[in-house]
Amino acid sequence: MRNSGMIQKLNRMTLLWCVLLVLLAFSLSEKPRLLAQDFGDSKSSTLVTKAWEALAAGEHDEVDAYAKKCCELYQDEAKKQQSSLSDFASGDDEIHSYWALNDVGTILFVQGESLSQQGRSSESVKAYKNIVDNYGFCQCWDPKGWFWRPSEAAAAKIKELDFDAQLDN
Numbered sequence: 001m002r003n004s005g006m007i008q009k010l011n012r013m014t015l016l017w018c019v020l021l022v023l024l025a026f027s028l029s030e031k032p033r034l035l036a037q038d039f040g041d042s043k044s045s046t047l048v049t050k051a052w053e054a055l056a057a058g059e060h061d062e063v064d065a066y067a068k069k070c071c072e073l074y075q076d077e078a079k080k081q082q083s084s085l086s087d088f089a090s091g092d093d094e095i096h097s098y099w100a101l102n103d104v105g106t107i108l109f110v111q112g113e114s115l116s117q118q119g120r121s122s123e124s125v126k127a128y129k130n131i132v133d134n135y136g137f138c139q140c141w142d143p144k145g146w147f148w149r150p151s152e153a154a155a156a157k158i159k160e161l162d163f164d165a166q167l168d169n
Contacts, residue, residue, distance in 0.1 A: 037065045044074045044103035051110040060114045067111040070104060078104035078135060085137045088149065095139050095147055105131050105138025109150040112157065121161050128154035128161075 040046040047070040054062035077100035089095045095102070112127035131138065131154040139147040 037062065037069075039066070039069055042069065042073060044070055044100060044107075047073075048103045048107050048110070051107050055110050055114050055117075058117075060118055063111055063114040067107045070107045074100045074104050077101075078138075082135055082137055088137050088139065098137070098139075101135055102138045102140060105135035105150045106140040108135065109140075109154055112154060116157070116161070125158055125161050128158045132158070 047066045051063050051066040081098045081101035108131045112124045115124035132151050136151045138150050
């Protein structure tokens with residue numbers, strides 16, 4: 001009888017250790033991925049590139065982290081650049097001189113796309129409205145050979161999402 005009581009205690013202890021090991025393994029596998037975000041050199045252009053790559057891979061948490069870091073580091077400069085303009089910059093050199101404005105506006109567009117892909121429409125609309133309201137003159141280089149305007153694309157996305165919301169009602 002004494003042995004069976006001891007065996008039960010050992011079984012409970014073994015079970016407890018197994019549960020603790022599983023919890024430890026889970027916490028070690030998840031947290032480092034979230035905490036060890038690779039921001040590269042933290043240049044705005046690097047963060048934008050990484051956000052586009054994360055969006056393509058469906059890594060929405062990473063998109064959000066890159067967008068937050070970019071805004072944390074560069075939104076003040078982007079807002080200064082925006083306030084200095086009364087129209088879109090023209091010519092490659094002039095457009096590139098508004099690097100912070102262009103990159104913050106672009107990364108917010110990427111974030112809006114990510115939120116939309118997750119079905120988080122109202123948050124997506126907020127991201128798009130932020131571009132239109134605060135970074136309206138941003139431009140983004142397309143590898144196909146031209147600049148496009150995230151604020152114009154964001155305005156179209158807002159209309160699309162608002163239309164979809166009306167259809168759902």
